[in-house]
Structure formats: C-alpha cells, structure tokens
Amino acid sequence: MNDKEIQAEAHKASEDLKAGKDKNDLTGVIHDIEDAKSKMTPQEYRKYLDDLNKESSASLPQMQIEGTTVQGGKHKLVVNDEGHQQTATVDAHEASRLGGPVLATQKDVHGHSEKRGDVAVDVNDKGEITSVTARSGDVFDKGPDGKWSVTHTDGTKETVAFENVNVDAKGNLSYDQGFNHIVQGADGSLSNEDRGDGQKILWDKNGKVLEASGGDGLTRKFNYDDQGQLDQVDGRLGHWDRKTDEAGNVQWVNKDNGEVWKGDMTVDRDGNIHYKSRDGKTEWTFTRDGRDVQGNEDYFWGLPIVKKSR
Numbered sequence: 001m002n003d004k005e006i007q008a009e010a011h012k013a014s015e016d017l018k019a020g021k022d023k024n025d026l027t028g029v030i031h032d033i034e035d036a037k038s039k040m041t042p043q044e045y046r047k048y049l050d051d052l053n054k055e056s057s058a059s060l061p062q063m064q065i066e067g068t069t070v071q072g073g074k075h076k077l078v079v080n081d082e083g084h085q086q087t088a089t090v091d092a093h094e095a096s097r098l099g100g101p102v103l104a105t106q107k108d109v110h111g112h113s114e115k116r117g118d119v120a121v122d123v124n125d126k127g128e129i130t131s132v133t134a135r136s137g138d139v140f141d142k143g144p145d146g147k148w149s150v151t152h153t154d155g156t157k158e159t160v161a162f163e164n165v166n167v168d169a170k171g172n173l174s175y176d177q178g179f180n181h182i183v184q185g186a187d188g189s190l191s192n193e194d195r196g197d198g199q200k201i202l203w204d205k206n207g208k209v210l211e212a213s214g215g216d217g218l219t220r221k222f223n224y225d226d227q228g229q230l231d232q233v234d235g236r237l238g239h240w241d242r243k244t245d246e247a248g249n250v251q252w253v254n255k256d257n258g259e260v261w262k263g264d265m266t267v268d269r270d271g272n273i274h275y276k277s278r279d280g281k282t283e284w285t286f287t288r289d290g291r292d293v294q295g296n297e298d299y300f301w302g303l304p305i306v307k308k309s310r
Helices: 003-023 027-039 042-055 095-099 101-105
Strands: 064-071 074-080 087-091 112-116 119-123 129-133 139-142 148-151 157-160 162-167 173-177 180-184 190-194 199-203 209-214 219-224 230-235 238-244 250-254 263-267 273-277 283-286 292-294 296-300 303-309
Touching: 003 027, 003 042, 003 095, 027 042, 027 064, 027 074, 042 064, 064 087, 064 112, 064 119, 074 112, 087 095, 087 112, 129 162, 139 162, 230 263, 238 263, 250 263
Parallel strands: none
Antiparallel strands: 064 074, 074 087, 112 119, 119 129, 129 139, 139 148, 148 157, 162 173, 173 180, 180 190, 190 199, 199 209, 209 219, 219 230, 230 238, 238 250, 263 273, 273 283, 283 292, 296 303
C-alpha cells in the first residue's frame, strides 16, 4: 500500500472519528482502524496511525490514538492521555470521555494497548505482554501456546524461541533466546549477552560495535569520528588513538606507553580487532576473547569463519 492510499485510509478514519464524537458512537472509527491493521504491514499500520493522529489533533487535543482492543467481547478504542503517560480504553458509546481529564482516572488498565517510549505493547488481563511492535516495525506476538512469532516488515513470519519478553517504560525491549539475552535499546542500540560464556557485545543505532567483552571480565570500547571511522580503542593493551604522521600516513598510538603501530586498525561487527601494517607485511587479528592470531581472519563469536591471508 503506497503513502497516498495510507493517507486516504487515515483521512476516512479521522472523518469517522469526528462524526462519532458528535453521535456518541465510535463504531465507525474502531472498524476503520481494525480493518487497516488487518490489511497493512506493521510498518504501513504504524504510518497509518501517525497520519490519523495528525489529522485528528483538533478532535483529540493532547491525545493519541494507539489502536484498538477487545475487552469483554467489546471492541474499544485505545488512547493515551496528555503526556503519553497513561492509557485508557474507550467503548464505542463512550465518545464523551474523549473530552479530556476523565481519561486521567483510568490508571493501570489491563487487557489493553499502550505505548512505552516509541514501542507499542499489548497487555492481557493478567498484565502479561502478548504483543510488541518494535521501532523497526517488526511485530512480536505471543500465541495461545505461549510461543512467540515475529512478523517482519516485509510480511514474512517466523516462530522464534523467545522467553521473558519485556518492555520497560522507556521503550527498551529485552528478551531471551537460548543462552542469549538481547536488548533493543530505546536509543536504537542493540546488545547481545551470551549467558553461557559471559561474552557480550553492544552496537549503536548504526550497527557499529561500541563495546565487546570476551567473558573474562575484560571489555573493549570503541569510538568513531564524525565520518564513522574508528579513531579510539580502549582494550587489553590500553588506550589507542588513530593518528596521522607528517606525511599523512595512518598510525595508531598507545596513550599509556607511547608505542606506535605504523598501520591501521579496524574492528569487525563482533568486536575483533584487525591490524595491517603500512607496508602490508604484517597482519594480526586480536580476538575479543584475548587471542592474538597472526594473519587476518574473520571471527564470529570467537570462531574463525573466513581465512583471508597468512
């Protein structure tokens, strides 16, 4: 569905909302939203709600529509009050409640949808999370059998062995998958901790590795310049800075002991450092678990996967 079609659907729902408030019957807009969710991808549906809220800002001052839910067999509208800090469900024949302050009395509503940070969450009557729409647009759903599935933004769906799915008030999404504890941060970061061997890695919102530990209590930290070039490393051998000599050649300087390596360092996605001397004769891979490997190999979670050269 293209942007114009999504906007048209949102405009129709906005008009039905206005009419519903006048008639004290929100059946039309509730049906519109449910219909949109059923035929749109998660990404399209998120844009649809954004467009709907823009068009409805005059009808719902200081409120946001977050979707719909079914409680006690009734289809209801889900809205957030001023500040997006409290959630309320509104029955089709309770349109008068959209006037404002009465929503603030609806705290701790169970069996509803709500927004935590910029992550949409569905909660059942027991207060358990049953669905999460991540900021990526992927939708995590918990089935009646307790198993989780993920519907990606391209419409593909897969069942995944997730456990302990949680979203905190800031929108940090965390879950366990096997030994791995994964956190999708509200700032766009991603971390993965292997609780079997203690190895952990943290990436920023652009996919660049910020920290990597090898399970022995030692952690490397990485910094990048404005162009995204690695320019600082804090690790097992101290603090290193990327510099250029008078001729403009790249070299790395150890701040702690003054040692100079005439060549360049790079870091792969899994926190392994690769060094190549300026003359191309010396190559080393420093794995995040503390091994120094002569040559240049790619590693994934401590294991070599591609032998480049020796």
